[in-house]
Amino acid sequence: MPGFLRRLFAPRWQHHDAQVRRLAVDKLDPSRPDQREGLERLCLDSDPRVRLAALARIDEPDTLIRLLGEQPYAPELHRRLIDIITGKTGGMTLTRRLQLLENIDDRDLLSAVALQGDNQQLRLAAVARLDAEEDLIHQACENGIAAVRHAAAARVTSEAGLQQLAQKARRDRQVMRQAKERLNRLKADAASLTAERENREALLAKLEAQGRAPWEPLYAGRYRHLAREWESMPGLPDASQERRYQDACQRCRKVISDHEAREHAHAQADRRRELATEARESLLEALEESLASLPRGDLLTEQDIASLRSQKLLLANRWQTLSDLHVTDEGLRERYDTVLADYDRVLTAWERLISQQAELEAALAERNPERLAASIEACQWPESLPPTPLLARARRELAGSEKTDVDIDTRLEQFAADLSQLEQLLDRGAFKGASRLHQSLRHRAESLPDERLQNHRATLKRLGARLAELRDWRGFVAGPKREQLCQAIEQLAETPSLTDAELDRRHRQLVRDWKLLGDAAANRQLSEQFRAASDRIHERLASWRDRLHAERTRNLQARTALCEQLEALLEAPAADADPDALRRIRDHAREEWRRHTPVPKEQAEAIGRRFGRIRYALQGLIDQRAREVATTKRQLVEDARTLLERQLPAAARAEEAKTLQQRWRELGRAPRGEEQTLWREFREICDQIFAAREAQRDDRTQRARQRLEEMQALIDRLDAWQPSRHADSTILEQAIDEASTLEPLPSGRRTEGMRRRWSGIVRARRERLNRLAVAEEIQRWQTYQPLVDAHLKADARLLEEDTAEDVAIQDGFSLPEDMRTAHEQRNAARLHPPSDADVAEQLARLRVHLSLLAMGRVSQHDEPLRLAIQVERLNEGLSRELSRAEEVRIVLRNLLATGPVSPDQWAREVGELDALLTRLTHLPPP
Template identity: 50%
Template sequence: MHGLLRRLFAPRWQHPDPEVRLKALDQLDPQQPEQQQALKQLAQDKESNIQLAALLALDDLAELVNALPEHRQDEAWFNAACQRLCGSQGHTDLQKRQAIVAELSEPRLLNAIALQGDNLNLRLAALEQLTVESDFVHQACHNGVAAVRHQAAQRIESEESLKKLLKEARRDRQVIRLAREKLTQLRNDAEWLADQQAQREHLLKQLEQHARAPWEPLYGGRFRHLEREWQSLSHPPSVTQEQRFHQAALSCRKTLHHHETQEQARQQSIAHREEIERTRDQLLEGIEETLEGLAHAEQLTVQDIDSLRAQRQLLGQRWQSLSDQHPPGESVQQRYSQALKRYEVCMEAWQRWQAISTDIETAIANQDNVAIAKYVKQCAWPKHITPPELLKHAQALKDADVSTKPTPTASLNALSADVDNFEHLLERGAFKSASRLYQRLKPSIDELTGEDAKPLKARVKQLGARLAELRDWRGFVAGPKREQLCASIEALADDQHMADVALDRHHRQLVKEWKSLGDAAANREQSARFRAASDRIHERLTPWREQLNQERDANLKGREALCEQLETLLDQPAEDADPDVLREIRDKARHQWRHYSPVPRDQSETVGRRFGAIRHRLQALIDQRAEQIASQKRMLIEQAKSLQDDHELPLAARIASTKQLQQQWRALGRAPKGEEQALWKAFRHTCDQLFAQRDAHKHEQAARQQQKLDQLQTLIDEMDSWQPTQAEESATLASYLESISQLEPLPRNRRSDGMQKRLSGIVRAKRERLSRLEIAHTVQQWHSVLPLVNAHIAADQQALAGEEPQAVDAKEVLSGELPAIFMKAHQQRNHARLTTSTPLSAEKLAELEDGLARLRVHLSLLALGSVKQRDEPLRLAIQVERLNEGINNERSRPDEIIGILAALMALGPMPNQLWRKEAEEFDNLFSRLARVPRP
């Protein structure tokens, strides 16, 4: 009855029939507050047309646009939103419409606004929100505002869209011109990109081929050239190209490093070999000087022999050890063998002398000249060694005693030696030397007399005949040769097409050949011909020689200018000069010096000495700066080692400091060549140890994180297998969550995210189950107090029947204790019965009916999640109340059910008929709530 009255007297805009509500909506005035509130409620109506009409009546553009995605298929919604956003309808100001358009993402609506908007800024704002290039093409071709068309054309970037725009744009020449310019730019960019890619691929192929090639002198320069060419390209390479480049560059650097290592080892080997050769020379020179000293000494003593023997022993030991390291050359070995022979001769002579020295001393004392001669001959002392003083005295006695014998004259022997030399010159073909020697020997040979001179004279006569034959032969050969040379030089003088350089070279060769003939077959006519042709050539080459002299003077000035530049640089060197730059200056200076060639001969030596001194100064400066850099790098190594040993500083700070040290290392130049590699190895080893500590720390941290994830996985598995059976087990869930919170923070990775998602689902399911268990426990408590509820109903009936109202005692009705949640409700029920006048008024009955229905609908929402159609107004009212209560204090589902049950017990006095009307549905709801979900 109450619901029927409410429907009869309710406003027409709340009528169940949508057509009635729609007609009533037209009568509502949004200017009046009550009717405006009704329109707002109708804006939440479930009927689309009613909701649209209410929003249009309210002129609420924001809500209209917000609800548009839910009514995407409804054309009326779209048209209404479009018209109001474009400004053709409605009263929304432009600024608010622009703000709404700036947040839109619907392409169809944005296109319509860009085409139909009542303001340029509004259209541009809609165009700004568009993202698809087909929309830009449409706007650039069909929009009625030129600024919008141009803006849309500016945002088109793809070649396909630009071609389409160029084909369809017929209204705006600027749009066409812009499309053509962009297409041209795209084609140019594509050609440039293709060219860059082709260059990179060409460079990569060259670099990869270079990386596979063996080392050669230009290997490093070609690699640096390819590297500079690669870096000079503007377009960045792809990831694959970058990897290929780094791999090829690494191979090239390995080849260079391998060659440098081999070259360094070779230089060290050469230096070691030179040191060995120098040591050998010193040893040989020492023993040779000692042997020579024995030949020129005033007398030979025992100390000299002992010294020689000790030096020979040292030579043998050192020579063998040096030969094991590096075998000696043939010439050095011959010197060694000759020195040993001389040593053996000396030692053998000394041993013979030691054997007969006593006998000679006795013979001298006895003045036995025969014995003295015998012992001196037996000793056979070498002539090139100074004899001992006693032997020298014995030889003097022997020479004084022996009479002189006739010997060949010294002149005959000397002439015989000259004749031998004369024959040797003839055999070699040295005509001039042989002729001069013959002219000197002939008078002396002719003066010789006697039988001993006849063989020598016959030999000289025979050799003279050979000299005459050689003279005739030279004349026979030299005559045609001179004629040939005269013809050649005359032809050369007449040749006007030969280059001056070649002409000078051929002229010099002919003059050299002419001079080599000497006086063989010489005549004045040929000499005059040759000299005249030569003078003609000299006259012709005079301008060329003057030009060559000018070039030599210019080259000399260039070398002097180069020297002055280098001297200026060396006089005021920069304190932080990079040795690599100085090395480059040195190499370029050498190249320029070779370029300025030739120079005048009389000044080449002077300027050469000047350049040599400058090179030595420049090299000294390079070595000085390189040594300074080496000291700085040693300091960096010490700092890196101190960072490695400083365990108080955090590892991250030490790694950052190490990277800064690496940057400083790269900023410095190179240390001396032999020291750079050793310093770099030491620095890299120290840095690698620090980075190894970082990696170990990372591995340890990753292991700890992995351990955390494993523990979390174990807790999740335990929580998943745990199935609560009582509401009191919520403490177990709390303990699980506490254990999980102790593992935080967790690492951010795919496994952690997956475990977090699984954990959230498990916690949500467990909380839902505990909530259901708590609800079931609450319903069980309700079932346990049903006798008390029935006692209250019976007491209410007695009171409503006119009897004296009585308070119900819970202890008498219930066998156990009354739960605390129902204690206050029980007292309120008794108090309401005792204070309510009977019989009940219609207003009181309507209030009881409305309260009971509200509790039923509320409980139905919690149990089923839905209500019957007739209870929709109550559902809306209850949901509004729940929302209002949830703003300040969020209530759980079990708490709401407890509140409903307590309110149900406290509601009274309740007529039995009214209670029986709702009791069955309450029982069904209680049965549903009492069901416990399966594990």
């Protein structure tokens, strides 16, 4: 169908002319579905008149809400829905309208319903559907129902929203006050959170600095104090602060654990030193016992000397090894030197005897007493040592006589005791000791009478047989062992893959094992075979030994230089030498000594003794300085205890305690056990001092918080108070005095806000009291109005009839002294009246003065009078500044005294005067 025909036969509500569509609206029936669809289409028509007419025909709000979803920005549709939901049209029940609100999300529609609704419940429901804070602020400021305003204001939570609400809610002072209070609380909470975060940051900075600091005696206590402060802080830290706290704590604990590990290592070193001392003592005791047992024997044999030599060699090697590791005690060193001197005397006597052995044997063979005596004299054998068998036989030969029976009995008793000891040694399997004792018994048996030895010879023979059997068993066991050692050393000599050090170590072990066998299963062939293999190993290790000798020489030089440095230090020690520094020198010297090892054996003992003496002297210096430090620290403990008992402020006492702690750290360490005891006592006293300071700080903080709360309560009370008369100024002064008693308040954003609010409230209340004083003055002036009227009448009669008469004060009417004076001046002025110009000028001055007091400005033609009045006010205010009420009283007093005033003059001025007085009586809003 052509377009023309389509338009011709189309419904009229689809006509292109808006006026036709407007007329078609009235003919559409909303009850018919096909025409209802047309009405709904016309509700969204492009012409506003068509939309208004169509919307007027639809009363179902559900349909309108659906149409609103299709076209949200239709103003006519909004107005129609607002009229229906607010109850202006439609006659819909409240329950139904409340149900409709639950399906509406349009902000503008909800805001309009909240402002225009005919029911409080409906408005509250609309406000509850609003979410945008600007809509809630608008409702809290503009809504006509207080409950709705309060409900909207209660949902404003942001700081910016509360700030706007406090500035714009002029309609409801309660909303304004609550907004200000919530805003102040938000700011106070924000300030509190900021302060708390700053405190945590400051504490974290201290903890991190503590984690980077080296250990000192107060380290652990300071870390525990900071950790307790962190735990006692209010609120919870954020994730970054908690992570930083844990990292700082971990570093602090590591420093503490490292120190404890060092202390444990020192304790272990002390334990090893004690063990070394015990080992030295045991070796010394063994050699001392051997030397002491020599005089108790009857004869000194070669086996005794060999045993003594082996013991001395063992003692020297072990002593040198221990001396390289630990300092030797001076007492042990003296014992060691004494033992070595005794050993040297015995060995020297033995060597002299060996050198004279051939001469003694020749003298005995010749039985030449003179030669024998000379040989014995040349031996210079010590009286404290028993003679050797050869020397004993020579002495008997020279003496030419036998012992007495008493000596023989004593020797027989000793012989029997030694037989018993020999049997015990054989029972234990102690071959060496039993062999030595058996040989001694055999020699002594030769010098005793045969008839006296009848009872012991059988026992000696039986024990000799047991000793021979034990020797055979040792040979039986030692034979295969010797063959095994020979094979092992030959195999070692033919092994090329070993390093020189490993080859030397194994060679030395094999040689030690060979020597331990002694003479058991001794065989010349095996001995020569073992010695040949050992010689080949020695040839192989010759170059390595040369290098080792050169290294030992260098180590010896380094040790010698170390000793010289330490000796130079000990010769001139500093008077205030730090024991900790001396300890570090000692430990470093020990490390240097251990690093330069080995040294040549010939000089090892001498350099070891030298270093031992140095270390002992250095340790003595350390102990001396440590004792001095302990004495000083004991004095510091007493100073801290005295400080704790002194009557000082807690903060001053804490600062002095910090000074004492600094001095403690600078002193170094006292002796180990005493240092811990002193430190524990000093730390307990310092903890008490700092605990008192923290308690005082907490108490001061609590009092400051309490003052803040009291100040807040005072501000709220004064904010709610509105004076009704000037006499109420005493209440304001009392409040100001109470506020002054609460000073000083703690610094912070909350305090600054409270001060600003307090200043504003006091300023507003003073202004109101001043206005009240002015109003009261004007009210009193109004009571004088009959007197003023009487004066005006008298002035008029004076001007008309030229009759001057005084106005009398009526009975019962009282005037203040200044007003009575003005009244008398007015009466006197009628007796000698001034010119009309003077009266007019005076009235103008009074009017201008009142205008300045009421409005603060005057007209342009009164500007000269304003300047003159201000000059007078300045001159009068030099001694004391007048209040506005006092100035108003002065103006009114002068107005009463000015006269005579003609009716025309009064008529020109009275209107403006009354207006100015009325303005002055206006009070500021509460």
